[in-house]
Amino acid sequence: MHEIFVLAEHRQGELRDVTLEMLTLASQLDSKVTAVLLGSGMDAFASKLASFADRVLVVDDPMFANWNAINAQAALVALINKDKPHMVIVPNTGQGADVLASLALELGASFTSDIIGLALEGDKPVATRAYYGGKINGRIEFKDAELYMVGLREGAIPAAEGSKSGAIEKVDNPVAADATDRKFLDYEQPAIGDVDITQSTLLVSVGRGLREDKNMPMVEELAGLMGADVSGSRAVVDAGWLPADRQVGISGKTVKPKLYLALGISGAFQHVTGMKGADLVVAINKDPDAPIFQYADYGIVDDLLKVVPALIDKLKEMKG
Amino acid sequence: MNIVVCVKQVPDTSDPDTEVHIDGTGRGVDQSKFSFVINDADNYAVEEAILLKEKHGGEVTVVNIGSEAANQVIRMALAKGGDGAIRLDDEKFAGSDPVALARILQAGIKDLSCDIVMTGCLASDDGYGAVGVALASLMGLPHAAYVKTVEVLSDNKLKIGRELEGGLLEMDEIVTPCVLTIQTGGNEPRYASFKGIREASKKEIKVMDLPATGLSEDQVGEAGSVAVMVQYSVPEVGDLAEILEGDPGETAGKLAGILKDKGLV
Ligand SMILES: Cc1cc2nc3c(=O)[nH]c(=O)nc-3n(C[C@H](O)[C@H](O)[C@H](O)COP(=O)(O)OP(=O)(O)OC[C@H]3O[C@@H](n4cnc5c(N)ncnc54)[C@H](O)[C@@H]3O)c2cc1C
Numbered sequence: 133m134h135e136i137f138v139l140a141e142h143r144q145g146e147l148r149d150v151t152l153e154m155l156t157l158a159s160q161l162d163s164k165v166t167a168v169l170l171g172s173g174m175d176a177f178a179s180k181l182a183s184f185a186d187r188v189l190v191v192d193d194p195m196f197a198n199w200n201a202i203n204a205q206a207a208l209v210a211l212i213n214k215d216k217p218h219m220v221i222v223p224n225t226g227q228g229a230d231v232l233a234s235l236a237l238e239l240g241a242s243f244t245s246d247i248i249g250l251a252l253e254g255d256k257p258v259a260t261r262a263y264y265g266g267k268i269n270g271r272i273e274f275k276d277a278e279l280y281m282v283g284l285r286e287g288a289i290p291a292a293e294g295s296k297s298g299a300i301e302k303v304d305n306p307v308a309a310d311a312t313d314r315k316f317l318d319y320e321q322p323a324i325g326d327v328d329i330t331q332s333t334l335l336v337s338v339g340r341g342l343r344e345d346k347n348m349p350m351v352e353e354l355a356g357l358m359g360a361d362v363s364g365s366r367a368v369v370d371a372g373w374l375p376a377d378r379q380v381g382i383s384g385k386t387v388k389p390k391l392y393l394a395l396g397i398s399g400a401f402q403h404v405t406g407m408k409g410a411d412l413v414v415a416i417n418k419d420p421d422a423p424i425f426q427y428a429d430y431g432i433v434d435d436l437l438k439v440v441p442a443l444i445d446k447l448k449e450m451k452g
Numbered sequence: 453m454n455i456v457v458c459v460k461q462v463p464d465t466s467d468p469d470t471e472v473h474i475d476g477t478g479r480g481v482d483q484s485k486f487s488f489v490i491n492d493a494d495n496y497a498v499e500e501a502i503l504l505k506e507k508h509g510g511e512v513t514v515v516n517i518g519s520e521a522a523n524q525v526i527r528m529a530l531a532k533g534g535d536g537a538i539r540l541d542d543e544k545f546a547g548s549d550p551v552a553l554a555r556i557l558q559a560g561i562k563d564l565s566c567d568i569v570m571t572g573c574l575a576s577d578d579g580y581g582a583v584g585v586a587l588a589s590l591m592g593l594p595h596a597a598y599v600k601t602v603e604v605l606s607d608n609k610l611k612i613g614r615e616l617e618g619g620l621l622e623m624d625e626i627v628t629p630c631v632l633t634i635q636t637g638g639n640e641p642r643y644a645s646f647k648g649i650r651e652a653s654k655k656e657i658k659v660m661d662l663p664a665t666g667l668s669e670d671q672v673g674e675a676g677s678v679a680v681m682v683q684y685s686v687p688e689v690g691d692l693a694e695i696l697e698g699d700p701g702e703t704a705g706k707l708a709g710i711l712k713d714k715g716l717v
């Protein structure tokens with residue numbers, strides 16, 4: 133039976149969900165699943181992962197207390213060269229994407245990044261990726277190799293319950309010296325603002341479809357009438373139209389309002405990750421093919437600059 | 453501080469009229485309705501490069517793999533403050549995966565002496581988020597992905613902030629020369645001035661084809677790739693939204709009604 137290595141991701145004392153998603157995917161592939169855990173003080177995580185893997189390979193060393201791509205790559209090269217797995221799955225995250233391509237090139241592996249699906253056809257993997265902001269998918273075939281590697285998108289595969297009881301194997305740190313070319317310093321927490329959108333009941337959320345900063349007052353008027361808070365996509369925060377603490381999505385906040393009204397937001401997965409837990413989603417977008425409509429309960433395919441003023445009028449009428 | 457910044461020309465997917473349709477081959481998309489722009493993250497990379505040049509001196513070289521049409525985004529980067537450009541253009545480059553793209557970029561810049569190579573962290577069209585890290589590996593340089601802040605500490609050391617999930621910044625030190633993949637939002641990309649645009653038209657865009665790169669045919673395109681996209685498909689979607697029909701007055705009225713019925717307003 134083939135062996136699949138899964139690189140566990142943890143940060144600041146928390147095992148990240150994508151780890152269980154990767155292990156779930158690996159378990160669907162009829163292979164021996166080995167979770168690889170690099171860290172410091174890993175006993176609790178190791179026992180948790182044991183119920184999702186056939187084997188947990190642990191390198192417990194202060195060198196891995198915080199992420200460092202150079203140290204991680206050195207350790208993974210040693211572990212992979214020793215056990216020669218058929219495939220390695222890493223998370224397509226700030227950690228995984230920081231190492232996938234360089235690790236694969238060092239090992240001579242055939243690889244692709246940011247996959248949303250994976251199957252084995254015979255011995256060879258075939259992957260599915262999303263293109264053009266999620267508008268179309270593509271089938272990826274790999275060049276023959278001893279080793280295949282993929283980066284799995286967060287949230288693409290729902291994590292199953294763990295039903296295994298894998299053996300925990302601690303191995304000595306195979307990396308002789310701490311990296312000098314790159315060093316972890318510390319973390320800076322994102323700024324906290326006036327409104328905590330993770331607690332909002334109603335959110336009016338804007339995207340780049342708003343076109344110009346000068347259209348913000350219209351959105352604020354709508355939110356004011358509804359008693360909603362205003363949030364937005366990364367594009368809007370990058371442009372400086374909203375402060376960073378109002379950003380919804382993978383690099384922003386995860387929100388769970390009763391109503392999420394998405395105005396001119398395309399529905400990139402990085403955004404959707406942060407809002408798909410909303411009770412009711414309404415999207416207004418000029419593009420009928422915008423992926424946001426896949427996640428919305430109601431949609432209006434039109435220019436938001438026309439619909440929002442009309443909606444403001446209706447709400448004013450209703451209030452009398 | 454010499455900086456190379458890689459820029460890709462991509463379809464403007466924020467434009468509602470940019471329709472993405474799979475073409476007859478199943479392996480390409482119909483580009484006839486596309487308007488093209490610089491990739492979002494690359495726009496921030498260009499700005500970061502120019503800010504560093506303004507502060508610390510040196511030259512900024514803009515590098516692109518693309519056809520003549522890409523001159524538009526290259527010229528704009530030159531107008532903002534880039535000093536020179538290289539465009540790698542050959543039919544044989546088509547179908548390249550991140551490894552082949554990185555190999556082509558490396559061949560294009562191998563004669564430059566540079567302290568930092570910047571790419572975007574992700575291209576908005578095929579979104580591998582891998583070209584920069586692959587390039588670092590081929591060049592034998594240290595790298596950092598998802599970089600939002602860059603500060604020069606000394607002649608050969610930078611302090612960088614990598615933006616992770618939840619907006620957390622991981623602060624690292626990295627030695628130069630190195631490769632950074634730049635995330636959006638760390639600066640405010642400037643608009644090119646008229647003077648800049650005028651001057652850019654005089655700056656050289658060096659064009660290199662396959663022979664000029666010194667690479668062989670089997671190192672580029674699909675032949676030089678480790679993973680190949682063989683077939684596009686329309687994603688299967690679950691329940692789509694119920695679309696409210698009518699003119700803005702009507703759709704707004706329907707929506708207001710729904711929100712009222714659900715007790716949300
Ligand atoms: C590592 C990483 C992390 C990221 N994290 C996040 C995150 O946390 N949150 C996030 O949001 N993004 C995130 N992104 C960015 C994400 O990939 C998208 O680029 C972003 O979500 C796009 O924002 P948008 O939908 O506002 O803009 P666009 O994708 O540009 O979409 C604009 C939409 O507006 C529509 N439109 C245009 N004009 C009108 C009009 N007049 N009326 C109605 N509709 C109109 C268009 O049809 C289009 O669908 C991240 C990216 C990376 C690489």
Ligand SMILES: Nc1ncnc2c1ncn2[C@@H]1O[C@H](COP(=O)(O)O)[C@@H](O)[C@H]1O
Pocket residue numbers: 458459460461491493494515516517518550553570571572573574575576578579580581582583584
């Ligand atoms: N054709 C290209 N020309 C120049 N740079 C590119 C090209 N393709 C990708 N890149 C660079 O690599 C980055 C990441 O691309 P990707 O790995 O495809 O997401 C982009 O933001 C660009 O900086």
